[in-house]
Amino acid sequence: MGKLLEGKIASVLGPREGVVVNLGTEDGVQQGDSFLLYRLGEEVIDPDSKVSLGRLEVILGRAVVKHVQPKLATLGPQIRKRILHPSEFLPPQVVEEPEDFDESIRIGDLARLRR
Amino acid sequence: MIRPFAMLVESAIEAAPPVLDGVLLSGPTLGPAPQAGALLTARGALGLPRRGRFESIGAFHRSRSMASPLVLVTGLQGSPQDYVGSIVYDEGVLFRVFSGYLGEQDQHHVRGIASFELEDGRAQGFVTVQGRLLNAFVLGGGLPEASSLWERIRRLQCADVALNRDEIRPLPDAWAVPLLPGYQRRSPVLLARMCGPATPGVQAHALAFPEHFSTLEVLDQQPSSGLVQLELAGPDAARPVVAWASERTERLALH
Numbered sequence: 001m002g003k004l005l006e007g008k009i010a011s012v013l014g015p016r017e018g019v020v021v022n023l024g025t026e027d028g029v030q031q032g033d034s035f036l037l038y039r040l041g042e043e044v045i046d047p048d049s050k051v052s053l054g055r056l057e058v059i060l061g062r063a064v065v066k067h068v069q070p071k072l073a074t075l076g077p078q079i080r081k082r083i084l085h086p087s088e089f090l091p092p093q094v095v096e097e098p099e100d101f102d103e104s105i106r107i108g109d110l111a112r113l114r115r
Numbered sequence: 116m117i118r119p120f121a122m123l124v125e126s127a128i129e130a131a132p133p134v135l136d137g138v139l140l141s142g143p144t145l146g147p148a149p150q151a152g153a154l155l156t157a158r159g160a161l162g163l164p165r166r167g168r169f170e171s172i173g174a175f176h177r178s179r180s181m182a183s184p185l186v187l188v189t190g191l192q193g194s195p196q197d198y199v200g201s202i203v204y205d206e207g208v209l210f211r212v213f214s215g216y217l218g219e220q221d222q223h224h225v226r227g228i229a230s231f232e233l234e235d236g237r238a239q240g241f242v243t244v245q246g247r248l249l250n251a252f253v254l255g256g257g258l259p260e261a262s263s264l265w266e267r268i269r270r271l272q273c274a275d276v277a278l279n280r281d282e283i284r285p286l287p288d289a290w291a292v293p294l295l296p297g298y299q300r301r302s303p304v305l306l307a308r309m310c311g312p313a314t315p316g317v318q319a320h321a322l323a324f325p326e327h328f329s330t331l332e333v334l335d336q337q338p339s340s341g342l343v344q345l346e347l348a349g350p351d352a353a354r355p356v357v358a359w360a361s362e363r364t365e366r367l368a369l370h
Contacts, residue, residue: 048246057344
């Protein structure tokens with residue numbers, strides 16, 4: 001059970017261009033690492049037990065480290081692979097496309113390293 | 116016949132003080148404790164199986180309904196909360212599951228050890244019922260290697276709930292979990308809870324009753340709560356109510 005590495009978005013370059021987070025090589029971030037970008041939303045209540053399950057992490061995007069500096073890292077949208085079956089007579093096709101961030105992403109939103 | 120060790124995980128906390136990067140699991144158990152260092156498989160409804168090592172079994176922990184042992188497991192990836200709702204068992208043991216819907220009058224809230232009356236014998240395992248959704252699990256003995264649990268079952272009993280085969284509308288070989296509404300992203304995001312470790316990127320089938328199927332993708336699992344977020348793979352008018360991982364997931368190797 002490794003310790004979670006969490007930081008904040010320090011700059012937004014754009015939903016397709018990327019974001020900058022306040023974590024860098026001094027925190028152990030490496031080029032190619034994956035991050036989840038999110039914001040804390042409403043509290044979720046278990047419908048059976050009525051106990052709070054905690055605040056929902058509203059996912060704003062999934063990102064990959066493109067460039068890393070000692071105290072910050074630049075993240076770009078993750079490339080998403082989709083398998084398409086256009087016809088039962090053709091072999092499936094793998095399509096790769098960048099997964100844009102949510103347009104509402106802003107400075108102060110949260111970033112968590114996924115390993 | 117050697118009975119395998121298996122646990123339906125009801126609670127999970129990080130071992131404190133940190134011992135070998137371990138997690139303490141608690142819940143109803145079957146079979147004798149494995150030897151220290153034995154490999155265990157942790158399986159959830161929406162992800163690839165994960166691997167850990169049994170270290171020790173300790174004091175009893177009083178959960179909601181019964182006294183359960185505390186088991187120390189090391190080497191499990193992710194957050195302890197990921198494992199709530201998982202089945203942890205001796206590696207190499209055959210795992211069989213089916214889901215089913217119960218009638219309007221048969222709503223229960225049951226989680227625990229169950230006995231199964233099969234066509235040609237009996238078996239022990241676990242059953243969970245949340246509302247009208249039932250999941251049944253059998254580990255190891257009692258069934259031939261290639262057979263499906265649903266095909267062989269006649270009757271099951273868990274606590275004071277007894278159900279015959281004809282009272283269950285089945286999703287054979289599926290481990291389905293109820294879905295809660297989440298929020299709108301590119302397409303609707305749905306939530307699942309108490310479903311064991313999930314793997315981002317895994318495709319899941321989803322069902323909006325009565326017969327409307329769609330596809331979901333696991334986005335992430337919150338380390339603080341174990342909540343799993345899934346996104347509909349395309350626009351869909353009907354909101355799915357249950358989801359389960361596709362067959363492809365089962366064929367992928369342990370990681």
